[in-house]
Amino acid sequence: MDITTILGLVLGAGFIVWSILLGGQLGWYFDAPSVVVVVGGMFSGFLVAFPLKEVLNLGKIFGKTMKNNEFDIDQIITKIIELANVARREGLLALEEAVSEIKDDFLQKGVMLIVDGTDPELVKNILETEIENISARHSKGKSMMDTFGSLGPAFGMIGTLIGLVAMLQNLSDPSSIGPAMAVALITTFYGAILANLIFIPMAGKLALKSNEELLIRNVMIEGLLSIQAGENPRIIEEKLKVFLPPSVRKKVGTQEAKSDNG
Template sequence: MDITTIIGVVLGIALVGWGILGNSELKNYIDPPSLVIVVGGMVSGWLVAFPMKEVVNVGKIFAKTIKNNEFDIDQIITKIIELANVARREGLLALEEAVSEIKDDFLQKGVMLIVDGTDPELVKNILETEIDNLAERHAKSRSQLEVMGSLCPAFGMVGTLIGLVAMLQNLSDPSSIGPAMGVALLTTFYGSLFANLIFIPMAGKLALKSNEEVLIRNVMIEGLLSIQAGENPRIIEEKLKVFLPPSVRKTVGTQEANSDNG
């Protein structure tokens, strides 16, 4: 679990609460009509912007922000080197027996294409198309959070304008102007808080996760094509390690590649 999402939201709420209690009372910042305008308006605009088949997946989108990717890039590189050793010792057809041990569908598909004798260029095209579709699906999911993040401040301003209109209609009572102005500004406060603490940061995290997954898929393609070309596992290892930070390159794949060369 990527607990930083939860920590960030809780910490943000705590700091805002601390700031409120240091200058005022919490009850002064609670106004149900303002909250309804922001949340209700955001939900309404979101429903207008997306079809039902996208809307029903919103729970999965939020869940993905606190879920780690199933595989790390170093684990994938290690697995590819293992497959390279098998192919070098026993031939490409021997990889078919290893397919059942591969948990990732993308890598499994690539191995099966190689075992079936598919042309390398066609293998590359098929897998790159899969990556393009993956990135597009991720972008659609991320756009929902981005739209929510843009709608919250917008409806916060709408609520403020509603409050200002009501306030201006009662200028004959000067004592009501201050409290009315405070209530009017609460919708802007709610909108900014939801947008900048929840929706926009979550959209950014999904973008990072998507980029990481695309990178892992590209590593798989590079490794699979190298295996299909019959390259030495040591060479494959060095080619794939360039995708890793220098600090972790020494810990990945060395044992597996050495076992083949020994």
Template sequence: MDIATLAGIIAGISFIVAGILMSGDLGNFYDAPSIMITLGGTFAATLISYPIKNIIGVLKVTKNLFFTKAKDPNEIIRQIIDLANIARKEGLLALEEAAYKLDEPFMQKGILLIVDGTDPELVRNIMETELTFIEERHSQGQAIFETMASLAPAFGMIGTLIGLINMLKMLDDPSSVGPNMAVALVTTFYGSILANLFFTPTANKLKHRSAQEMLYKEIMLEGILSIQAGENPRIIEEKLKAFLSPQERKALNDNSTAGEE
């Protein structure tokens, strides 16, 4: 589980609720029509903007924000070094059995391509094409949340305008102006909360996850091509370290599994 995402949502809601309670009544910020206008309008406009299959796919992506375990780049490199050692000792054909034991489809596909004797340039082209379309699929989910982040405040303003119109029609009753104005502004409050606490942070987290995944797959691709080229496992390890931060390189050095020459 991604503790940071869950902790951020809980902390954000807690601080807002605490701020309201310190200066007023939480009940003043509840208004069912405002919720309907803001949430309903945002999701309706999103449905108009994107195919339904893309929106359904986003629901799965949202679940993954909480429950997807982040990959360890050091583990990826260690797997590549293990495969390089097998190829060095037993030849590329010996990698086929090891490939089917991998739990990463992208790496498995690349290993099977080199086992089949595919030209290195063609391997690179095939794998980079897959990377391009993976990134494109990721960007669709990000775009949906970015769209919702822009729509929520807009529908909040629409709700506020509706409230103001209703208020102006009741100006003959001065006692109703204050409560009606408060209800009108609550809709803008809802739109801002949805955009800035949920939709925009979710889009940003998806961008971060996508960048991480693309980096890991670049490591896999470079490692696969290095194995195909017959490079020494130690050289492959040093080459792949270039993708890591200094802290990650230190962790890899402490647990290096590169084979002896």
């Protein structure tokens, strides 16, 4: 569970409610017609922008913002070094026994391609194509959140215009102008909150998670091709550690690799 997403939403909502209570009443900021215009308009615009099969995946997209990536890059590098040591001692065919212990489908596919004796260039092409497809799926999810983020303020403004038109129709009653103006502005308030507290930050979180996963996939490709080329595990370890920040590099590697270096 990615606690920062939930924490950010809770804190953001809390600070907004707190600021409202410091200067007024919470009830002033609730208006059912404004909710209908903004939320209903956003969802309607979303339906226009995306086909039904993508709309049905919306729950999964939200779920991804709440989850951490399944594997850390340092864990993946450690696993690749373990595989490199097995291949160096027992040969590439011995990696087939290690496949069942690999939880990641992408890494598992790469190992099987190597075990099957697939040409290195073909292995690289197959795995890079898989990465392109992963990136495309991630981009689609991010675009959904971006769409919501752009529709929120837009329908907030539409609701404000609707409220202003209604207010101008009743200018003969000066006492109704203030409350009517307040209601008209609430829709902009709703749209801005939904866009800037929820959907735009979620789009950014999805982009960050996508970049992290794609980096891990590229590390896998580099490691697998190095194993297939018969490179020394110590060399492979140093090549892959380049992808890590200096503070993490000392923690990576199998005990066997570390003893060899010693």
